[in-house]
């Protein structure tokens with residue numbers, strides 16, 4: 001009887017523990033949604049004055065720049081790149097809010113087509129020659145096309161970005177069947193992520209130790225995680241045995 005009572009006590013304690021954890025988890029999710037909502041509104045409101053500033057700077061650059069002296073031209077260039085950087089951050093903030101709050105618009109999505117588009121766009125923007133991205137087979141899945149495109153774009157973009165200076169990035173995109181769905185992988189030969197940092201990089205605004213010298217807002221992976229979770233999948237990082245990291249995410253069968 002005593003043994004039975006012990007087991008019952010232990011079970012009750014365990015249940016209470018699980019319930020507490022679920023509560024904490026829910027509270028975290030609530031705060032994250034609140035933060036994303038605020039970020040979206042702030043980004044939206046900041047965009048109008050920034051667009052105005054940007055328009056004036058472009059007029060200066062197009063029509064008046066020959067009237068500026070060397071220093072004036074240099075300042076104009078710096079102002080334009082600061083505005084462009086701010087604009088990219090606002091885009092990230094808006095995407096973060098969208099990933100959190102927008103309804104999923106489900107369709108059959110061919111990830112191979114999405115990935116090919118992303119790679120073409122990403123490698124055109126960079127110098128095409130030394131960059132190498134190999135694209136393996138990818139499945140057709142059920143999901144929100146725009147959101148899944150953002151996931152691939154962020155992961156492939158990071159894989160190209162976080163490479164030691166002077167070394168051409170090498171990226172491999174592929175997938176394999178797992179129980180109940182698919183696992184999609186983006187493998188790079190870049191700077192890698194220390195084990196202790198791996199949980200944190202998926203948090204909003206988190207920038208890793210290795211990110212010094214690379215521009216970014218720290219929102220890309222938070223956006224990816226939210227989108228993947230809303231599709232019923234999970235996201236994570238493995239070591240690439242050949243050096244670098246493998247970012248993967250799963251998507252369940254429809």
Ligand code: ADP
Pocket residue numbers: 154158159162188190191192193201206207208209210211215216217218219220221222245
């Ligand atoms: P951002 O790139 O804007 O900093 P992300 O959310 O996309 O934001 O990434 C968060 C952090 O994770 C980065 O600052 C960087 O430290 C690390 N990281 C992301 N992708 C990679 C990668 N492929 N290789 C190494 N580090 C990475």
